[in-house]
Amino acid sequence: MAVYTEVTDDALRSFLADYELGELVAFRGIAEGVENSNYALKTTAGDFILTLYEKRVDPADLPYFLGLMEHLAARGVSCPRPVHGRDGAALRLLAGRHAAITTFLPGVWPRTVRLVHCGPVGAALAALHIAGADYPARRANALGPDGWAPLLAGALADDGAAAEALSPGLAEELRAALARILAAWPENLPRGQIHADLFPDNVFFLDGEVSGLIDFYFAATDFLAYDIAVCLNAWCFETDRSFNITKARALLGAYAARRSLTAAELRALPVLAQGAAIRFALTRLYDWVHTPPGALVTRKDPRDYVRRLRFHLAATDASAYGL
């Protein structure tokens, strides 16, 4: 639920004067997304989203993110397309924040993931990877393997007291798992532009089809199959934390029908899935430990991803995922 920055009427009006979007009709804060402030903006030209980038987003990364969305949208991916102002710029300042207007995408994100969602998500992810292949910019994955040791150190900055309080033995379990994952991390796999955060609340559906992929603010240049591993974690576990291999098979099968997985990618699937699980376990644990009581954000329980991590650590090859 996210509106961190309020925009005054005058500031909004002056901002919109830089665009050819007709007259303002409505402007409402949106209770979705956790990193930035998002507003539903309606003008006589249609519906748009206005995003104000908050402190977790590095302004230096914004041209990469906006350029990627523009590139993907031009190639038929249903993602937000940055709207350019009269001066040609898509990125400007509003209320002391970097801000951009993007197109509105129809659809509803699935509050309950069902099997019918998993194939379309796999296909959409492959389409994103293919469409991104000729996007020339690069962004290192700040939350990729190089970032995990510092994240763990930060999450255990109190000598692991908070982690221990959450789950006895958690600090040691994460240290051991991380060492094992980093030692087994593949050297070379097909690389490209990845979404890196394709969770259900970032995927809109309409009539059973994917109608929109949103929130590209973790996108990076990294192993394509790591993006698949994120999706296996995000889409294929039930609320009781059990792994649904049928969903995984649907997701992987639909992906592979658009973009074949190499033998190396298939071999790496368990360690990639372990990496994706520990990445979300670590950011959640970090936030859990560092979020002051009373803060206006929902802390997500890291243990959901510790359980996933254990599942993936037990996987010996791609057959664990239905392949």
Place this chain on the structure above:
Amino acid sequence: MAVYTEVTDDALRSFLADYELGELVAFRGIAEGVENSNYALKTTAGDFILTLYEKRVDPADLPYFLGLMEHLAARGVSCPRPVHGRDGAALRLLAGRHAAITTFLPGVWPRTVRLVHCGPVGAALAALHIAGADYPARRANALGPDGWAPLLAGALADDGAAAEALSPGLAEELRAALARILAAWPENLPRGQIHADLFPDNVFFLDGEVSGLIDFYFAATDFLAYDIAVCLNAWCFETDRSFNITKARALLGAYAARRSLTAAELRALPVLAQGAAIRFALTRLYDWVHTPPGALVTRKDPRDYVRRLRFHLAATDASAYGL
């Protein structure tokens, strides 16, 4: 920022099947309103708001609220109009909550109140009062004078420790002010349907005109002039807590141009304004004291309204408000 209840796709689809609203296009949580869960709902028939009523709303009051909006909208007030289902009902159940769909209103609420807003708000309030005159239902004002002593008792349930911590002497100041206000409270003034919470975030503007009044979930049958007193508190103080008499004159003048104030109403204006100030001071103090640290709501500082209360206690007659 309010989405307390998540609605699953299946539940939403089944709910919408009870309406003639065409096909679902989009469904997004809205980060506005604090009592209920609100979603922006787009269908092939247009834009709507779906509200799920949370625990602070008494279901027994919902027919009064929805009926009032319907009544006012039919008489030209720009307020949400409940949408009826195929069976004629506007109120139904969704995700274990009472729920209703209302029409979408254009406009933007003013983040910064300027003088130009105050006349239109006064005129809109008078129009609401006139249009409500023949609405036959009645609802006692639960947050009117009869409710203030219990509210104060609840806010001081810790023997006033939290109030004292907030501001030394606050408990005694509020006790004394409340006794004085209740002793001076008028017996008889023109009564009718009041909004009772017409703050800036409940009033949309478009091109300098009021385009929508929303959030009727505190509406009640009470002194009409009490509603004006709420607006004097909500619209006519600057962020430094000083009173802007020019704004008050604009608000009152525009109101009176549509509905004349009686001599008794004018005489009562200071005590009504005191009552409105203490009402918001008390609910804010109550929430301040009873909101657990870590809760996902913003606690509003009661002292903003204690300062207003002091201003109104010093007012001897309507001239304090520019009349």
